Structure formats: structure tokens, C-alpha cells
């Protein structure tokens with residue numbers, strides 16, 4: 001298998017470890033019919049962009065999870081207890097390696113920059129960071145292959161957070177294969193003040209697309225545009241099959257996309273299940289110009305480039 005970047009993290013650390021994970025956008029989100037197991041078949045192109053959540057994980061007698069966040073992040077929506085995906089990652093280790101996890105705990109602090117329920121996989125980023133940090137802190141020596149498998153159990157987008165870069169996602173999104181990308185690409189990111197529930201968007205997709213194909217659309221032209229480093233071609237090839245459903249639930253999202261394109265972006269598209277909208281630009285300066293125009297009407301406008309690295313070590317003691 002292709003190895004994610006996590007090999008750069010030492011196998012075992014004794015003190016605090018700080019691990020960083022990126023947000024993702026979907027350059028292509030081909031959605032197929034709902035499968036028998038309730039998931040939708042996906043063919044997606046994930047792209048890691050430079051918005052990050054950081055986890056500081058420290059040995060402790062008792063489990064404790066704390067959170068601080070950038071001003072644009074709505075922390076009220078992040079569960080603090082066992083429902084937090086970081087706690088679920090810890091519980092998964094305890095279930096799979098009870099002998100080695102028994103008696104171990106951790107103090108976890110999340111610093112969030114990725115919008116919550118924004119379609120940028122912030123929870124998945126935290127889960128990936130937690131898997132790597134807790135594995136190292138608890139000396140579990142989980143293989144990369146097993147970490148990727150555990151990631152896939154925690155959520156469809158979690159394996160990609162480990163890999164980062166740009167990658168094709170298949171299955172329900174959990175099967176990740178890196179693809180050639182001659183970027184960097186520049187993006188303006190417009191989060192929404194109110195999150196959008198991913199299951200709700202999929203349910204609406206099902207209502208709007210009862211005849212969705214079993215096999216989702218394949219991104220042939222988009223992959224060629226990435227390899228050719230052609231922003232106009234890439235813009236034309238961006239595709240998100242959930243956009244119609246999300247914009248139907250939240251009609252103002254169509255206005256945001258139109259505003260970004262009117263401000264000069266090559267193309268605007270919904271990120272994942274939304275409501276964050278992202279706009280492809282031709283350079284950092286171009287992105288800052290588009291962002292400045294959009295900032296007149298939108299309280300939060302960010303600029304990020306991609307592809308960036310997946311889950312990686314910032315420091316350890």
C-alpha cells in the first residue's frame with residue numbers, strides 16, 4: 001500500500017506530543033446510489049488545504065478533553081464527552097488493544113481552525129491526529145496499515161486526513177490512493193455561520209436523485225487538469241454531486257458561489273456536504289483580491305493553498 005506521511009513521527013514518545021491535521025476539500029465528489037449498508041458509493045478527489053486542527057496530547061491519570069478555537073469556529077457544536085471523535089479514537093484503541101491500553105489515559109487539547117460541520121472534515125482531522133498521537137503516547141506500535149484501517153472505521157474521511165496531499169477516494173471514501181498533482185492551487189474559503197448536517201444533505205440528495213447510478217462519475221478530466229497544472233481546466237472540471245441538495249436546503253449558498261465567481265474566482269464550488277464554499281484562484285495575490293471583495297459581505301473569508309501534508313508531528317517532549 002501507499003504509506004501515509006505518519007512515518008515521520010517517532011514510534012514512541014514519553015511526554016507531550018503535538019500533532020497537526022489539515023482540512024480537506026473535494027475537487028470532485030461523485031455520489032452514487034445508497035448502498036445496502038446505508039452508505040453512498042463515492043468517487044471523490046480529496047485535496048488537503050492549509051487550515052489545521054492541532055492536538056496536544058499529554059500523559060495523564062484521567063481522560064480530559066479541552067478545546068480552544070479560532071474566532072470563526074463555532075465550538076458549541078463540538079461535543080465534549082464520549083461523543084467527541086477524539087474520545088471515540090481512544091475507545092477504539094482500548095477495544096482493539098485492551099491489554100496495552102489498560103490504565104492509560106491522556107490529556108488532549110484541541111486547537112481548532114477548521115470550521116465545524118462545514119464540509120471540511122474537521123472532526124475527521126481530529127480523529128486522524130488522535131490516532132497518531134495516542135498510538136505514540138501509549139507505545140502501541142500500530143502499523144501504518146492498521147492505523148489507516150482504524151481511521152476508516154472512525155469515519156469515511158479519516159484515512160485521507162492521514163495521507164493529505166491530493167488523492168482519489170473510493171468505496172464510501174475510505175479507500176485512498178494519492179494522485180499526481182502539480183499544484184499549488186490557491187483557494188478562497190467562505191465558511192457559513194451555521195453548520196449543515198452531512199446526513200441531512202445525503203438524505204436530500206436521495207430525494208432529489210432517486211436514480212443515482214450505482215457507480216459514481218469518474219474524474220478523468222479533473223485528474224488530467226491537476227497533472228497539467230491548468231487552473232482554468234481544473235476550474236471547469238470541479239464537480240460536487242451534493243451541491244444541488246445543499247443549495248436546495250440552504251439557497252443562500254448559491255448566492256455565495258455566484259458572488260465569489262463575480263469577484264473574479266476561476267470557479268466556486270461547495271466543499272463536501274457544505275455549507276463552506278471554496279473558490280479556485282490563479283495565485284496567492286489573486287486569492288487575496290477575491291477574498292477582499294467577498295469580505296465586504298461575508299464575516300469570515302479565509303485564504304488557503306493546497307495540496308498540503310496530512311497528519312504530521314509538530315513537536316514532542
Ligand code: ATP
Nearest residue numbers: 084085116117118119120121122123124126198272
Ligand atoms: P465531513 O466533511 O467529514 O462530513 P464536517 O466538516 O461537515 O464533516 P465536522 O466538523 O467533522 O463536520 O463535524 C461533524 C459533527 O461531528 C459535528 O457537528 C459534531 O457534532 C461532531 N464532532 C465530534 N467530534 C468532533 C470534533 N472533534 N470536531 C468537530 N466536530 C466533532
